[in-house]
Amino acid sequence: xxxxxxxxxxxxxxxxxxxxxxxxxxxxxxxxxxxxxxxxxxxxxxxxxxxxxxxxxxxxxxxxxxxxxxxxxxxxxxxxxxxxxxxxxxxxxxxxxxxxxxxxxxxxxxxxxxxxxxxxxxxxxxxxxxxxxxxxxxxxxxxxxxxxxxxxxxxxxxxxxxxxxxxxxxxxxxxxxxxxxxxxxxxxxxxxxxxxxxxxxxxxxxxxxxxxxxxxxxxxxxxxxxxxxxxxxxxxxxxxxxxxxxxxxxxxxxxxxxxxxxxxxxxxxxxxxxxxxxxxxxxxxxxxxxxxxxxxxxxxxxxxxxxxxxxxxxxxxxxxxxxxxxxxxxxxxxxxxxxxxxxxxxxxxxxxxxxxxxxxxxxxxxxxxxxxxxxxxxxxxxxxxxx
Amino acid sequence: xxxxxxxxxxxxxxxxxxxxxxxxxxxxxxxxxxxxxxxxxxxxxxxxxxxxxxxxxxxxxxxxxxxxxxxxxxxxxxxxxxxxxxxxxxxxxxxxxxxxxxxxxxxxxxxxxxxxxxxxxxxxxxxxxxxxxxxxxxxxxxxxxxxxxxxxxxxxxxxxxxxxxxxxxxxxxxxxxxxxxxxxxxxxxxxxxxxxxxxxxxxxxxxxxxxxxxxxxxxxxxxxxxxxxxxxxxxxxxxxxxxxxxxxxxxxxx
Numbered sequence: 246x247x248x249x250x251x252x253x254x255x256x257x258x259x260x261x262x263x264x265x266x267x268x269x270x271x272x273x274x275x276x277x278x279x280x281x282x283x284x285x286x287x288x289x290x291x292x293x294x295x296x297x298x299x300x301x302x303x304x305x306x307x308x309x310x311x312x313x314x315x316x317x318x319x320x321x322x323x324x325x326x327x328x329x330x331x332x333x334x335x336x337x338x339x340x341x342x343x344x345x346x347x348x349x350x351x352x353x354x355x356x357x358x359x360x361x362x363x364x365x366x367x368x369x370x371x372x373x374x375x376x377x378x379x380x381x382x383x384x385x386x387x388x389x390x391x392x393x394x395x396x397x398x399x400x401x402x403x404x405x406x407x408x409x410x411x412x413x414x415x416x417x418x419x420x421x422x423x424x425x426x427x428x429x430x431x432x433x434x435x436x437x438x439x440x441x442x443x444x445x446x447x448x449x450x451x452x453x454x455x456x457x458x459x460x461x462x463x464x465x466x467x468x469x470x471x472x473x474x475x476x477x478x479x480x481x482x483x484x485x486x487x488x489x490x491x492x493x494x495x496x497x498x499x500x501x502x503x504x505x506x507x508x509x510x511x512x513x514x515x516x517x518x519x520x521x522x523x524x525x526x527x528x529x530x531x532x533x534x535x536x537x538x539x540x541x542x543x544x545x546x547x548x549x550x551x552x553x554x555x556x557x558x559x560x561x562x563x564x565x566x567x568x569x570x571x572x573x574x575x576x577x578x579x580x581x582x583x584x585x586x587x588x589x590x591x592x593x594x595x596x597x598x599x600x601x602x603x604x605x606x607x608x609x610x611x612x613x614x615x616x617x618x619x620x621x622x623x624x625x626x627x628x629x630x631x632x
Numbered sequence: 633x634x635x636x637x638x639x640x641x642x643x644x645x646x647x648x649x650x651x652x653x654x655x656x657x658x659x660x661x662x663x664x665x666x667x668x669x670x671x672x673x674x675x676x677x678x679x680x681x682x683x684x685x686x687x688x689x690x691x692x693x694x695x696x697x698x699x700x701x702x703x704x705x706x707x708x709x710x711x712x713x714x715x716x717x718x719x720x721x722x723x724x725x726x727x728x729x730x731x732x733x734x735x736x737x738x739x740x741x742x743x744x745x746x747x748x749x750x751x752x753x754x755x756x757x758x759x760x761x762x763x764x765x766x767x768x769x770x771x772x773x774x775x776x777x778x779x780x781x782x783x784x785x786x787x788x789x790x791x792x793x794x795x796x797x798x799x800x801x802x803x804x805x806x807x808x809x810x811x812x813x814x815x816x817x818x819x820x821x822x823x824x825x826x827x828x829x830x831x832x833x834x835x836x837x838x839x840x841x842x843x844x845x846x847x848x849x850x851x852x853x854x855x856x857x858x859x860x861x862x863x864x865x866x867x868x869x870x871x872x873x874x875x876x877x878x879x880x881x882x883x884x885x886x
Contacts (some may be wrong), residue, residue: 512708516698554703554705556703556704
């Protein structure tokens, strides 16, 4: 670590190298920490989590009871022991609360003033974070997608609240939809009919291409049918941070990595990724590490795989019941996962050991200084005094 | 049943045979290089030729390699390289979409021709082996392809199906197959089920690999125990956990 620092200082190394090396070391050391906790508000399972993209400070969570909670993840208390407290909640008593379980929550990508939630009560609501009321007629134009039980994908305009575009092509219910982080107009959708389609919303015609797990080699498929991405329902979809690759998981217990530009299956073999979820599985990819990692909920634990080699690194065990969603905090290399046991667990990188003060006087109390390096835009070094 | 086993004292345990060359700890084939070909040769030795009266070539399964080498993507790449080089043939065995059988091309050709001795279909099969098997690396063929690229007539295709080299897949498409492999598939599935039941019935659903290899197998298990173990570990039906007494196989509930 000091070697990396001096090399960066002397200009021998690219500044990015130190950052990547440290991020990777931190991700490999993810573990449950007794000092970090998330407030337990949900009384039923947690279905979706989202961390805002700008500051990485606030986390949204949507539960099976229709409750939506906003947590503050930053620790300004000065003590290492911190419980991420719930800043505000849309509880069952609110006038605008969803009738049934909330399936997706997402922050507005440009600021935390607004968020969107969709639920099983067939509605999608746009909320104002200050007042926690459903709003219409806000001044920002933006688009959002809605995947519904029917095979159609509807694009809604957030400004007016109306549906502007319908994407047709799937034959079964659409389970997951994602915008590409690289191009604003590219969208990928996964459905229960085993197909994953990539769309360009500027085009009037159908999808750009459908992902084929055999890469056109019809001889391997079970029958001469259409291109399928999986041999079962496709219930998870995730783009990598740079948008160049797309990951899909399906109920055939497989996870596949695709080239998002050409739609080619990169044939990375992750082995058996247990998946028996009937609805969407929210999984995530790390950002800023040297070999990127995929965090997939696998039963009651979260499996960590190396993205390009497919080897399983570790299983993060801690939940008492099925894990439904997980989200990676890129600035602090932390992982938040929520599941049916109503808990949101925070997986924190293991801190380096404290260096004990060698000469301690009898008068003064012994102080252990802990050095924690937090990698973000510029390297912040926090000294936490632990008595 | 387990209680009964535990109550019998050691002096009465005549069935247990001690393996003198027991290795301590985990037996990893780790040498840095993924030598898939030598692993295939090793699996070849586990295949029981006598059982099929030497009529079948030695069949290995692709996922058995996953139990020997840790990096699955590398194994897949090596297998494709061998297939492109014409040394290895891959077959869709039929009982599982993900279970692929691997046979060395030389073995396959020798056994098929030996099986075709004195039969009417022999010249057609020879022609098929020469033209198609040598050049093509696909698992299945469509009617279009057979007629246009390889110039086989309909009657010739029927003869190939009769001889067992092609199996019907869809209307107008065929899988490449191994003649007389039905018996293999039957014994294999039977044996796999029996071995899995043995692991599942053990206390806590787990058993040491060295112990299960020593056990007396039922008549259901016709293959070598190691062949089945490589298969169930590679197919992730059991988990192989390294322990201080060797590898432990734990049944995976799914």
